[in-house]
Amino acid sequence: MVSLVDETKTKLTEVNSLGWWLPIAFDEGYNAGNTVVKVDGKDVTNLLTPITDDGRMAKLALLGTPGKVTVSSKEDAAKEETVVLSNESQEDAVYEENDGYLPEKILTHEPVAYWDYYLTNYDENGNARISPKKTTYNLNEEKQTHPSYSPDAVLPKNGKAAVTILFNYNTDEEKEWFDGIRKLELVEYNEQKNTINSSLVFDSEKNVAHGQGRVGQLTIQTGQSNFFNNGRYYVRVVSSAGGSALVPIHVVNETVPTLELKETPQSGKNLHFAVSDLVYAIETPIERVTLEDPNGTVSDLKMLDDWYLYSQDLFVLYNDNTDHLPYKGNYKITVYANGFRSFSKSFKVKTGAEPVKEKEQTNGQKMAAYGFDGISTASTGSSGSGSSSGSSSGSSAISANLIFDSDLLVNAHLLEQIKMENDASKAVMKWWDNAIPDAVFDTGDDEFFRWTDYVNKSENQKYEENRMLPFADYRENGALDPNHPATAKEVLEDGLLGDIQYNGNFSRQDAPAITVVQNKEGEPVVLQTEDTEYIEAVQSIVVNGNWQALSKTKYFIDKEASTITIDADVFKAGEEYKLTVDATGYKSQSIAFTYDKVLENDLSLTVDYAEDKEAFAAEKKEDSNKTYYFANAEFTVNGSKGDFLKNLKSVTLLSDEEDAVERNIYTKGVSSSNDVYYEVSGDGKKLILHQVQPGTYKLTLHSNYYTETLRCEFVVEKEKEEIKEEMPAPEVVKFSKHKASWSFDPDFGRASFKNSTKTSVKDYLTKITSVKVGKTEYTKASYSLSSYKPTWKMSDADDPDNNVQNFDCIDFTLDGFSTEESTDVTIQAEGYEELTFTVTKDMKLAGDEEKLLPAPELTGSTTVDTGDPLVLTGDEEYLKAIKSVKVTGNDEEEDAALEFKVNGTTLTIQTGTLDSGLNEVVIEAKGYDNQSITVTVESQKADTEIEVSSVVKERSWTGDYYLLIRFNGVEGEKLKTFLKEIDSVAVNGTEYSKASVSSLLRSGEFAPHATDTSYSNDNYDCLKVSASGLSEEEDNEILIYTKNNGMIKCKLDKKWKLIKESKTLLADEVLPSEIVTTPTEGVTTPEQTPEEPKTNDENKADVPDGDKKNETDDANKAPEVDEDKKEDSDESKDTSDEKKDETSDKGDADKDDSKDESGETGDDSKKNETDESKDNDSKKDETGDVKDDTSDKEESDGGKGDASEKEESVSEEE
Structure with missing residues (x-):
């Protein structure tokens, strides 16, 4: 009995969600092309589709269950074999159309390693691969790949980085391609991929041991044109064996950036980190941030939603919207940045839920670690290991949209089920196993259908009718999917990924192949295809990713010949080009090629010694007390018309001295002044070396486009010197x-x-x-x-x-x-x-310097108070000649310039920057010796009466409250100095830290503040204190410490209003023997003299109309004062009120003294002062609230208080 098929592998097979199939495994010598296949007696040979390249594995799409399949030989019909498939058979079990059984494409998403996602794979012609060229597999050969690899190159602070690129160097094809590498180009790391250095200098090393195989290694030094900085680049590697590769490289700074915690990590609260050594220009270099939680789950975080980098020194992990720190335990945040090594920070969270062990997690919890939320959403978790042909690798992953060809996928499934898979089919299945399907569609169709709806309706028909639902029937009532991703990559036939496709290009038809049929320097480039419809649909041609398409005047389309002819002046000989052709209804396709250059042949390099000489003569040269012997050496490129030296790539020189190293020679100005340099003659036929010292050398010339290297040896000797007597110089x-x-x-x-x-x-x-x-x-x-x-x-x-x-x-x-x-x-x-x-430094000949006059003596006191100017008098001519006034620094500080002004015989020096105590001040004047004087700066004395005059509550744009604390007893420059010397503030026992600037005040900080910045930002007039430490439950105490004034105490009530206390001893019959604290507004004490009531006219300016009636009554009802008004009046007391209260505490003797001091005014003066104070205390604004006397005083003092702040504080009190 003849065996035509393997019955163990020819059996009914269901592919999950992708139909019913009958795979047929032919025996040796038979295939789909030389046999006839019948199912239940019906010839279905023409419905077979191949699984393998050679046709030994084929398949039939099924709608129902067939009974048997019979296979016979076309050459000998007697050779026949029947395989029973089932005991029952359904009519029309085989799908009898050539298409429409399945959707052509399946759109999915999954985590893909950065390496795989951004790697561009090229075909044998050097063209970028985009879509699979076939859907079958070759079981008879091993898959060969040529991926490149470039580890991060470390750039030292004051050095160069060595970038290495590795290619496989094992097979003959790999060796031929690597050996043919003749050009490297540096390309910008962006979508345009602009070439920024078209001729990188590099070293090549073949057959290097690496792991279990061999590699070819390319080494490139930074410091070349446009290649100085850290960051990402591409390197385009061009081989004469065909095609080019675009390799991503990464140059990183030697110093690793660091993250430092600025606070205790807490669940649900934003976490701030200080960042160091992450220096960049404009755009943030951070490309990716991951967070590992106590469960070991690594999540990708999104910028703005989850984190943000403020400037170069503050990184914030947001936890207010989404809590990234929900569990107790250890976390690790890792930052990946362009141009920098990755850097991490581990920390512990002590609050939060208990971590959930992985085996206890639900599927939803596990999927949440990846954070999938749609087709184009980024994956936020880690993925398994992989390589450039399979799945994503490591935790460096990006959520990518992947497109599978359904036939390619079904073939891989069938090979897997019958145990005949190869590396390529395994790689395809590995991508599929990790994928999450989203939609299905046909090529050339803009309609996408929901994957879930398609599978569900197919399964429903199988349940109801025991029949398979073809996609052609499903799409009539299928559910459309509105989500069309902007980018996607297709899974190729060998498990690699195609190039990134944009703007729905992947839903168009595959473009037919285009080949370059004419390509020669000076002649047009001709492209040809066999598809006439395609050539008619061509709309644009883009050269090397240019933002603008090639002008239609630069090319001609011949529809009959199916060719595109592009003008020669578009191209430059020897350069690599990538033409992207766009045609309506077709996918974009790119054709890469090198515009062939006509090279000079039979070239040689000869030495041009002088006639009858066998060496170049070096002449003597003296420089910087050194003597050199330099020669100019000429060489001719025989057989050249100038092209070889026109494209000169490198010149190297090797001395015959022991341990000599071959060195690169550059054009003039590149190296130091005494180094050898070269120039090329105008006709391009000669090379001249300048400043060659005596010795024997080997010269080597490399030129772009030429694989041939020119070499020669030459000699330089010292010339015979004539001893000449030197004349004296003038x-x-x-x-x-x-x-x-x-x-x-x-x-x-x-x-x-x-x-x-x-x-x-x-x-x-x-x-x-x-x-x-x-x-x-x-x-x-x-x-x-x-x-x-x-x-x-x-x-x-x-x-x-x-x-x-x-x-x-x-x-x-x-x-x-x-x-x-x-x-x-x-x-x-x-x-x-x-x-x-x-x-001399004054640009005079030494020995001819100007003689300086002694500086005249200056008169006046050299002792000043802090902030006061120093005023001296002296000779008017001398003062006019003053160039600078400086205060000398100590060993660690530089001299600092002081501002000064001269008016006639008066010199005024500003001393605001001088330290308290003794300062040495040096005066420099043109034509005079320097004069030094000692200035004594007396600081404010500890007993200076400085006290808090007002406290205003304000709210920042972030919603945080702060206080503006103002003082009396000091003003002007002394006030600024006083505020700057405040070095410690404690709020309710909690010590605050001093902020660098008040505009960036944070929780638990204080700083001197300028409410009026019209003059300068350091025009300080108050102290700004964070309200984070204040209580709303009880009174508050603020202690302010200065360098020279000791401690100032400030008390606030629970509404954060200033408490100004006056201790008054009342009559025994009211409160016997008790010292009480009462508000002074409206209270008539025994020491006060009742004033005569004012007329209505006198009160109009002071009291709002609605309050006139009750003003007198309110003033005499101290025990019944409304609490809010009491607090407002307490806060609004000015200095005169406080002094009045203090006076009221004194005995009768003090009262008499006070009267004596009042002079002639006597009691009337005291009464007027009391009336004024009372009027001020009772003033109200338009809202009826009591005004702050301090604010009124500030306005009268020239606007030192900020009007906007005062208005805002009033509204806060309301």
């Missing part, structure tokens, strides 16, 4: 500083020379070979001095335009001259002795 007799005569020219210094019988100044100047000012090398100016670099020129003092050119002096730019100390100028001239002269 004498410098004067040096002076001059202003430029033209606005574009720089100021300059001039050295004038003295002629002698032995030396001609002009001859000397024309033979100058080197000028050095201090440590700065100067260059001779061709015409005028440069504003951009140190230069010198010969000049004629009597002829500024140098028409006669009777040179007698040298002009220097001021770059090298010091304004702090003297500067040595060294000049060397051929045939003359070296000349050195010294220029």
Whole structure:
């Protein structure tokens, strides 16, 4: 009996949610192409679809249950085999259409490793892979991949980073591709992928042991053009073997940023971290933040929703909307940032729920760790391990939309069930096993259907009719899915991921293949396809990701020939290009190629010695007391018309000295002034090396596009020296500083020379070979001095335009001259002795300095109070010459300049920045010696009567309350100094810390505050104190400590109003022998003299109309005063009220003294003062509330109090 199929693998198979299938496994020598297949006697050969490339595995889509399948050979019908599938058979069990059984595409989402998501895979032609090219699998060959890998490159503070890129180097194909690498380009890490360095210098090393295999290694040093900073880049690697690879690289700073806790972590409360060493420009570099909870679950956090980075030093983990710290235990937050190593902070939360062990978690809790909320939502959890061909790897994952081809997926399922899977099908299944399906659709159709609805209706039909529901029938009544993701990646036939597709491009038809049929330097590029409909639908061509499509005038579409011809001037020979073609109804496709360059052939490098010479002659050169021998060496590229050197990539030189290292040679100006440099002749046929020292060398030239390297050896020898007697240099007799005569020219210094019988100044100047000012090398100016670099020129003092050119002096730019100390100028001239002269810091010739006069004595007191100016008198001419006034610092501090003003014979110096005690002040005046005086600053004395005058409650924009505390007994500059010297505040026993600025005041902080910032932000007039430590249940106590004034106590009631106490001894018949605290408003004490009632006219200005009637009654009802009014009146007492209260506590003798001190006014004066105080205390605003006397005083003092704050405080009291 002949066996045509493997009966153990040919059996009815259900694929979960993807239909009923009959896989047919053919035996050796048979396949779907050379057999006839019948089901229940009906020929279904044309309905077979392949599972494998060779057709030995095929399948039939089923609607019901068939009874048997018969397979026979097309060559010999007698060879036949029947496999019984079931005891019962249904009619029309086989689906008899070629499409419509399943949806063509399935849209899913799942966590994908950053490596996989951002990795672009290329086909054999170097084109980016987007969609699968086939849906079958090859079981006869091993899958070969060539992924690249680049670890983070560490950039030292003052050094260069070495970036390494690894490629597999095991198979012949891998070796051929790596060996053909001839060009590396640096590309911006963005969607445009702009090339910012088209010719990176790199080193290549083959066959390097790595793990269990071998790799090829590329090494690139930072410091090249546009490659200096940390951050992410792409490197485009181009191989002559075909195609290119775009490799992401990451350069990170050597210093790892740190997170430090700014408070105790608590469940449900925002957590603040101080950040260090995370320096960036504008955009935040943080790319990802993860949080590991006590369960070990790692969650991805979203910026703005879950965290935010304020400036460069404050990171906040938000817990107010979503509590990320719900459990007790240890947490770990990790930050991943562009250009930096990842950094973490572990911390403990002591409040919250008990952690839930993983085995006790519900499925909902487990899924919540990933935080999926739709197609395009980011995954917030970690994922399993994986690689570039399977699943996501590690915890560095992103939630990605993945699209599966249903036929590719079904084939992988069937291979898995019959145990015939390969690496590619396993990789596809690995993606599917982790995926969450969202929708189904057909290619070229904009309608997406809900996955759940599709599966549910299919299962319903199987239950009700025992029949499979084809997708073509389902879509007639299917539920549409409105969610169309903006981006997606397709799973390819080998389990890799296609390139990212945008804006629904993945729902269009696959574009037919386009090939480059003409590609040669100087000629148009011709693209061709076999699909005429496609060529007619082409709408645009984009070159290298440009934001603008190529102009239609630059290409021509031939519909009959199905070609696109693009003008030659669009391309540059030898460069890599990526053309993206967009056609209506088709997916975008890209074609990558190198515009072929016509190369020069049979080239060689020869040495151009002088006639009859076998070495280059090195001439003597002296510089900075050193002697050098330099030669210029010329070389010719034989057979070249200039293209090889035009595209020169690198020049290296290797000495024959022992342990010599091959070194790179650059053009002039790149290396130090005495290093070898090269230049290329105008015709591009010669290379000239300059400043080559004696020795034997090997020269190597590399050029872009050329795989051929040119080399030669050459020799440099010292020339024979003639000993010449050097003449003395002319004498410098004067040096002076001059202003430029033209606005574009720089100021300059001039050295004038003295002629002698032995030396001609002009001859000397024309033979100058080197000028050095201090440590700065100067260059001779061709015409005028440069504003951009140190230069010198010969000049004629009597002829500024140098028409006669009777040179007698040298002009220097001021770059090298010091304004702090003297500067040595060294000049060397051929045939003359070296000349050195010294220029002082005042730009005078040393030895010719101006003699300074002794400073005249200044008169006046040198002792001042803190903040007061120092006023001295002296000689008017001397005072006019003063340039600066400084206070000398100690060993750790620099001298600080003081503000000063001269008016005639008076010198006024501001002393606000001087410390209390003795200060040495130095006065510098032009033409005079420096004068030093000792200034004594007397601080405010400890017994200065400074006390709290008012306390106002305010509310910040964040909703937090704070107090503005004002003082009397000190004002002006002394008030500012007093506020700055407050170094400690305690609120109800809790010590506060001092904030750096009052505008950023936080909980538990205080700071001096300026309510009027029209002059400056440090125009302090009050103390700003956080209200976080105040109580609303009982009275509050604030203790204010200063450096020189001891402690000031401030008491507030539970409504945070100022309590001003006056201890008054009342008559025994009222409150015998008891000291009580009472409000003074409206209370007539035995010491007060009753005033005569005012007329209504007199009261109109002081009392609102509605209150006139009850004013007198209210004033005499102290025991029945309303509590709110009592508190308001207590707070509004001014200084005169307090002093009056204090006076009321004294005995009769004190009362007599007080009367004596009042002078002629006597009792009338006392009565007037009482009346005034009473009137002020009873003033009310338009709302009827009592006004704060302090606020009135501030307004009368020039607006020191902020009107807006006062209005806000009134509203708060309401």
